[in-house]
Amino acid sequence: MRPSRAQQLLVTTLGVLVAAYILAPFAWVAVSSIQPEKELFSVPPHWVPRILTGDNYRFIFTGKFPAGYTETGLLRGRISEKARDALPALKNSTIVALTVAAANLVLGVVAAYSFSRLRFRGAGALYTFVLASRLLPPMALAIPYYLIVARLGLLDRYGALILIHSAVTLPFTVWFLAVYFRRVPPDMEEAALVDGCTRLQVLVRIVAPVAAPALAAAAAFAFMFSYNDFPFALFVTSTIRSQTIPVIVSATAVNPDVSFGVVAVTVVLTMLPPVAFALLFRHYITRGLITVVTTR
Amino acid sequence: MRLSPRSIPMSWKARETRYAYATVLPVVVLVALFTIYPVGYAVSTSLREVVLYRPASTPFVGLKNYLDIVRGDFFASAWGHTLTFTLFAVPLATMLGFGTAHLLRVRSRLAGFLNAAVLLPWAIPTVISGIIWAWIFNSTYGAFNGALYSLGLISSYIPWLSRPTSALFCVLFAHIWKELPLTSILYVAALQAIPDELYDAARADGAGVLATLGRITIPLVLPTTLIVVIYESMVAIVTFDLLYVMTGGGPAGGTSLISYFIYNRMFTSYNFGQGAALAVILALSLIVFILVYLRVLRSEEVYRE
Numbered sequence: 001m002r003p004s005r006a007q008q009l010l011v012t013t014l015g016v017l018v019a020a021y022i023l024a025p026f027a028w029v030a031v032s033s034i035q036p037e038k039e040l041f042s043v044p045p046h047w048v049p050r051i052l053t054g055d056n057y058r059f060i061f062t063g064k065f066p067a068g069y070t071e072t073g074l075l076r077g078r079i080s081e082k083a084r085d086a087l088p089a090l091k092n093s094t095i096v097a098l099t100v101a102a103a104n105l106v107l108g109v110v111a112a113y114s115f116s117r118l119r120f121r122g123a124g125a126l127y128t129f130v131l132a133s134r135l136l137p138p139m140a141l142a143i144p145y146y147l148i149v150a151r152l153g154l155l156d157r158y159g160a161l162i163l164i165h166s167a168v169t170l171p172f173t174v175w176f177l178a179v180y181f182r183r184v185p186p187d188m189e190e191a192a193l194v195d196g197c198t199r200l201q202v203l204v205r206i207v208a209p210v211a212a213p214a215l216a217a218a219a220a221f222a223f224m225f226s227y228n229d230f231p232f233a234l235f236v237t238s239t240i241r242s243q244t245i246p247v248i249v250s251a252t253a254v255n256p257d258v259s260f261g262v263v264a265v266t267v268v269l270t271m272l273p274p275v276a277f278a279l280l281f282r283h284y285i286t287r288g289l290i291t292v293v294t295t296r
Numbered sequence: 297m298r299l300s301p302r303s304i305p306m307s308w309k310a311r312e313t314r315y316a317y318a319t320v321l322p323v324v325v326l327v328a329l330f331t332i333y334p335v336g337y338a339v340s341t342s343l344r345e346v347v348l349y350r351p352a353s354t355p356f357v358g359l360k361n362y363l364d365i366v367r368g369d370f371f372a373s374a375w376g377h378t379l380t381f382t383l384f385a386v387p388l389a390t391m392l393g394f395g396t397a398h399l400l401r402v403r404s405r406l407a408g409f410l411n412a413a414v415l416l417p418w419a420i421p422t423v424i425s426g427i428i429w430a431w432i433f434n435s436t437y438g439a440f441n442g443a444l445y446s447l448g449l450i451s452s453y454i455p456w457l458s459r460p461t462s463a464l465f466c467v468l469f470a471h472i473w474k475e476l477p478l479t480s481i482l483y484v485a486a487l488q489a490i491p492d493e494l495y496d497a498a499r500a501d502g503a504g505v506l507a508t509l510g511r512i513t514i515p516l517v518l519p520t521t522l523i524v525v526i527y528e529s530m531v532a533i534v535t536f537d538l539l540y541v542m543t544g545g546g547p548a549g550g551t552s553l554i555s556y557f558i559y560n561r562m563f564t565s566y567n568f569g570q571g572a573a574l575a576v577i578l579a580l581s582l583i584v585f586i587l588v589y590l591r592v593l594r595s596e597e598v599y600r601e
Contacts, residue, residue, distance in 0.1 A: 148333060
């Protein structure tokens, strides 16, 4: 049955409204980042920017103050200077998130495979324990995490974030991949074992290539959790040595004296990696999200 | 003849078992370090008086922290705000997700575009989405005020984030934006699982759009609805990041949901004993949701591929 013109119009209108709701905030912040400070404060706003400038970006990358800064005083300059920590913070975030993704791919994959294929004493209990751990509310864990990290001598180090983020993401990875592995028929693997392969060889040579999409999704989830984490990073980092991008951007953004245009630049830079990731791995992520929420 | 260890073939079974433990233990140990110790620590702290200015003296006080917290002024209001927020957030995220899922399934260029765009709010850090929405609702340069002003609906900008009730709704707006990707994707999967023949049959019987929706679609996506409602409730109850960047729990504690209240006890009042007691209460309340959630997942097998 062909939908009527009125139905088509309704669907299109609703689609445009939803697209606007989803995308307007991205557009607003992107447009804000390429306008001079003064323009952003006009009432009502210029919906189509009148003056475009790369000054805010140049400030983040080179430290050269945009024109008009001197009027607002030295204090503001110093506060906005803090926003330049965005670049090292992006580096910190990327290093930590990539390491967490790699840890998930190594530790998570072998553990998930063993849980799904091998029978050993306590397997059920250990699996349930690992899964149940992810259900504790983060705020209940944050303070003890701080103390563990302090005792390990890892305060304000990458190591602290990598350990915490791995501990939080690994249960997801193990669960997600164990579900996936169980669906793969074991015939090929059994044949390889009879031919004298070890379990690890079977996993690396036979299972991993077949499960590559699931592995990509698991790595993407781990990367994005680590990159996006806020409360844990807030508690265990204290200087730019290890502070991640959500910590730096939120610290600068909540300060009322900061330049709005400059923070808009840091927000845009922060969003680029996860947005690129999401678009690149779209299909894996969509399937993965469904599995994660709906499978036990 | 000497036997080197290598020449004694370890039994197949023993080797498999050893391999299994070697691969599983790193994950189990790491997870245990970051769950068992923290939970034990939180419980033990919650039973003692632990305040910043007396770090050396942490006497055991039994349930005093729990009683002080429950009897205190902000406990009831923090739970009240949390429940208000949850009661709005869950139905809105669920219904909007259900509706958006229909739009995502249309065959059109717009729907193809929406399918890519819908993931984006989920992808970016929650604090970043909070920062953007706080700007949108800002009282001096916010786009929301600007839009209402341009349309002639208001004559001067309104400080949305400085009034307790409207501030909670601003956070709600940002929260729904963040959750919409997940709920709509789950509903897309649920809708795909409904066989087309059912709709064909309904149409042949002359059923209208509403009858089809009420008799076929809604009952058949019910398992997904249950999962979405319970999952979204858990997410709404532990909301923290948005509050941190959008309102700081204010104004007048109007957006101090339970997680923010815990944070506040810990880092503004520095009363770690009470903060830990609150954390234990929150964890126990969530366990109720979790048990129901697992129950639902176990009983529903619609997602078996």
